[in-house]
Amino acid sequence: MKIYPAIDILDGKAVRLRRGRRAEATVYGDPLEMATKWVSKGAEWLHAVDLDGAFLGRLKNLDLLREMAAAVPLAKIQVGGGIRSIAVVESLLDAGIQRVVLGTAAVEDPAFVKQALKQQPHNIAVGIDALDGNVQVA
DSSP, rough: OOOOEEEETTEEEEEEEEEEEEEEEEEEHHHHHHHHHHHHOOOOOEEEEEEHHHHSOOOOHHHHHHHHHHOOTTSSSEESSOOOSSHHHHHHHHHTOOOEESSHHHHOOOHHHHHHHHHHHTEEEEEOOOETTTEEEO
């Protein structure tokens, strides 16, 4: 079994949201420090979410994600949050991210997901958030 420690990024900080509410964020610190901590404890993969991107509908933390990939070269990183175009998928992969997770786009734009899978069949995953049996989107 592989465990993917999650690092949710909001306003440049590692956070955890209560029930997905931006106003109810608990700050845990620097995302880069969290990444190196998890990798030092044996994590092979990290799951990073650009919450700013999820709320805005467009990726916001590309530079921070690039820094994260450089900070933990022995780990692999998958990223979700605000990914709505092939150009953004390519930017993330070029930044050292190994897998791109499509969530809201999978529900709202299946044609985009199909195109992404065609162009990057080994680097795309679909993430589904659910609450009480219903799909949730940002």
